Amino acid sequence: QTVLVTGANGFVAGQIINLLLKKGYKVRGTVRSDRSINAAKESHKGYASQLSFAIVPDMTVIEAYKDAFQGVTAVFHTASPFVLAPKDNESELLKPAVAGVVSALEAAAQYGPNVKAFILMASFASILDLSKGYRPTYTYSEKDWNPISYEEAKVADGPTAYCASKAFAEKAGWEWMQTHKPNFTFSSICPPWVFGPNISPITNLNKLNESTHAIYTLIRGDKIPDADFCGFADVRDVAAAHVSLLEKESAQGERYIVGNHFDYQTAVDELVKEMPELEGRIPKGEPGAGLKEGVYYRIDGSKVVEALGLEYTPLGVTMRDTFKQLMEAEGKT
Numbered sequence: 001q002t003v004l005v006t007g008a009n010g011f012v013a014g015q016i017i018n019l020l021l022k023k024g025y026k027v028r029g030t031v032r033s034d035r036s037i038n039a040a041k042e043s044h045k046g047y048a049s050q051l052s053f054a055i056v057p058d059m060t061v062i063e064a065y066k067d068a069f070q071g072v073t074a075v076f077h078t079a080s081p082f083v084l085a086p087k088d089n090e091s092e093l094l095k096p097a098v099a100g101v102v103s104a105l106e107a108a109a110q111y112g113p114n115v116k117a118f119i120l121m122a123s124f125a126s127i128l129d130l131s132k133g134y135r136p137t138y139t140y141s142e143k144d145w146n147p148i149s150y151e152e153a154k155v156a157d158g159p160t161a162y163c164a165s166k167a168f169a170e171k172a173g174w175e176w177m178q179t180h181k182p183n184f185t186f187s188s189i190c191p192p193w194v195f196g197p198n199i200s201p202i203t204n205l206n207k208l209n210e211s212t213h214a215i216y217t218l219i220r221g222d223k224i225p226d227a228d229f230c231g232f233a234d235v236r237d238v239a240a241a242h243v244s245l246l247e248k249e250s251a252q253g254e255r256y257i258v259g260n261h262f263d264y265q266t267a268v269d270e271l272v273k274e275m276p277e278l279e280g281r282i283p284k285g286e287p288g289a290g291l292k293e294g295v296y297y298r299i300d301g302s303k304v305v306e307a308l309g310l311e312y313t314p315l316g317v318t319m320r321d322t323f324k325q326l327m328e329a330e331g332k333t
């Protein structure tokens with residue numbers, strides 16, 4: 001079985017590919033440039049015979065995938081612009097995110113006669129209603145949709161526009177399926193913040209992906225940041241959810257939240273328990289305050305546990321493994 005993973009050089013894709021390779025799958029990664037191939041190969045040393053790449057310079061062009069689908073039996077579409085401070089919402093986020101999903105689906109239908117499953121790396125961003133704020137007492141689940149309109153998203157702040165891009169892209173995927181009824185299933189994985197280790201050691205702390213950057217800001221901060229996404233998933237759990245879903249056909253065709261409660265205070269509380277040496281380098285805040293009832297919305301991440309038997313990594317372990325790698329990088333830079 002060969003799984004096509006788009007955006008193969010990304011943070012989340014790195015762990016997904018690692019798990020697929022370990023489990024014996026062949027992987028074809030798509031990237032935008034030669035340079036990304038070299039970096040991705042380096043991350044998966046030892047699996048050269050299972051791993052191949054295709055350069056797709058523009059993922060919004062169906063024909064760009066022409067040579068990528070040979071032998072492919074499943075698609076994990078993870079590539080999507082993840083920028084929280086765009087100069088132009090529409091051209092940098094909304095359009096490429098939507099066209100990226102639709103083109104990958106079209107390409108799978110046209111060039112991938114053996115494709116049986118298409119799994120979209122969506123986001124909790126397509127579930128959350130940002131306009132309702134922390135919405136205490138509300139619990140989000142897979143039945144919720146981010147209700148923002150395209151017109152609102154065009155002029156919204158960066159994080160809101162990013163969330164909208166994920167919602168429009170996922171919606172476009174479900175709509176495409178309704179219209180085209182291809183020979184493969186479509187499923188979406190919707191995690192909030194994804195934290196945890198990068199597949200390779202971090203070499204440049206100034207070029208972190210958005211979620212690792214967000215958590216790393218704790219180190220220099222003088223106070224606990226306000227909650228943004230009140231949820232997180234360990235990147236290894238996100239990878240496990242993708243692969244388990246691929247292996248369980250009866251669970252496909254659905255949306256799955258992968259995630260549990262997160263706020264920066266609780267993250268700090270857990271991190272200091274795991275790595276007491278960080279005390280003094282990160283703000284202490286008010287230990288325990290993050291878990292007070294009635295402050296933040298909650299996230300129901302139980303569907304994926306029931307359907308796929310996913311076992312969530314506790315926040316403390318995710319924080320420890322994230323910060324261990326960040327501290328190693330500090331030592332080197």
Ligand code: NDP
Pocket residue numbers: 006007008009010011012013031032033036058059078079080081082096121122123124166190191192193194195209210211
């Ligand atoms: P990264 O920034 O590490 O990876 C993003 C990947 O998408 C890279 O391979 C990047 O390629 C590719 N990409 C971005 N824009 C384009 C574009 N216009 N055309 C083609 N490829 C593009 O981010 P993550 O690994 O964190 O994110 C991966 C996916 O997971 C995204 O879909 C993101 O929305 C989603 N997600 C991430 C969460 C998180 O907290 N990290 C939470 C929930 C969802 P290049 O290197 O060439 O730019």
